[in-house]
């Protein structure tokens with residue numbers, strides 16, 4: 001019998017942790033997952049990807065009913081918002097999925113150790129329950145998958161009433177009159193979109209010169225134009241310096257790029273300026289593990305920390321803070337622990353913004369290609385010239401493919417448009433398989449589909465798009 005109670009203890013049950021636990025169990029390891037929240041699934045299932053997408057869907061239906069259905073000849077008289085039902089539906093979606101993880105743990109014989117995990121030694125974890133009772137468990141390997149939490153900034157401390165993080169903005173009890181969003185990144189734009197569609201005035205304050213920093217600037221500019229048309233207001237290059245609150249109002253005092261000061265008053269403020277690695281209370285000092293800059297857990301290419309039996313994955317390590325990145329690392333690390341060749345290709349991780357229209361990207365951006373001095377050719381095709389987009393009545397946006405000038409290999413692809421979140425999968429596979437633009441251009445795409453815009457953009461790389 002092993003000297004250890006478990007082969008693998010995973011701390012944290014987000015998409016990184018629960019997937020790692022299940023994959024470890026599939027590979028024959030005796031696995032436990034430590035989680036202190038009442039439900040499994042981490043940020044993603046409980047207060048992240050899933051509830052935000054549930055609200056985005058519901059608010060999209062509401063906005064389409066109000067503004068678009070009549071154009072299709074569908075007359076709906078007096079549509080009204082039932083926010084409590086919308087919020088309850090979101091909670092039900094979350095509940096179903098988090099319970100699903102519990103079912104998967106049972107099926108795969110993963111033990112859920114309920115409580116907060118902390119290191120006693122590299123091979124001994126203390127699990128402290130909500131009642132303060134603690135027990136110690138021994139393990140051959142540990143994977144830290146404790147995720148991230150919202151960054152709080154000094155000028156706008158969360159009061160959970162007027163000034164909230166994304167978690168608060170998923171459960172406003174009524175539609176704000178004016179929501180001030182600090183940070184024009186993915187989360188700010190998604191949750192800003194939800195409340196704008198439901199009737200709020202939304203003002204976004206972004207310190208950088210463009211929204212969606214790091215994404216292809218064509219996409220960012222294109223999306224901003226569309227959101228502005230829908231009524232969202234943007235202050236770019238603008239820094240929040242101070243916040244004042246009264247009983248029901250919050251005022252953002254900001255510095256514009258020219259040094260002038262602007263004051264914006266609303267009834268709610270969402271601070272979405274990023275997330276930071278969550279390592280609090282893990283007892284890393286017990287095993288002599290020092291954090292990297294920005295508080296991330298240091299790992300090598302095999303997710304191994306400087307302590308050889310301790311690994312880390314997901315938001316708590318470097319790389320994009322995305323659920324699917326965490327999941328893939330979860331699979332890879334479990335395979336590495338049993339001696340297999342787990343691997344994640346960081347060049348082929350798609351990123352999506354679920355606004356309307358959606359934004360989706362994979363691989364290198366045009367700006368990055370220029371910065372790196374790469375010789376590239378670019379194909380671009382607008383949805384305006386796509387039959388399915390016309391039929392849907394959603395013609396905003398385009399597909400852009402960046403290929404190597406000499407080899408024609410697809411280095412990056414960027415979509416602004418309807419269903420971009422689903423369309424990007426084809427291009428993520430293309431990047432993963434090192435496909436050329438010609439490969440996509442010669443593949444038959446069903447007609448009429450939005451995906452034909454991808455084929456046309458691929459043809460456009462060689463200046464031979466047909467429909468434009």
Ligand SMILES: Cc1cc2nc3c(=O)[nH]c(=O)nc-3n(C[C@H](O)[C@H](O)[C@H](O)COP(=O)(O)OP(=O)(O)OC[C@H]3O[C@@H](n4cnc5c(N)ncnc54)[C@H](O)[C@@H]3O)c2cc1C
Pocket residue numbers: 011012013014015016017034035036037041042043044045047048049050052115116117118145146147148166167187278280281282313314315316321322323324325326
């Ligand atoms: C509003 C919002 C929307 C998002 N939308 C998307 C999206 O559409 N697509 C996408 O890819 N990503 C999205 N994300 C990001 C995504 O949620 C994260 O990248 C993902 O959850 C990271 O997974 P993880 O497993 O690393 O950590 P997490 O999901 O953060 O899970 C960590 C878990 O560890 C637990 N934990 C922490 N410390 C301990 C401890 N000491 N003991 C026991 N348990 C502990 C926590 O309770 C938590 O359950 C969104 C995030 C937010 C906030």
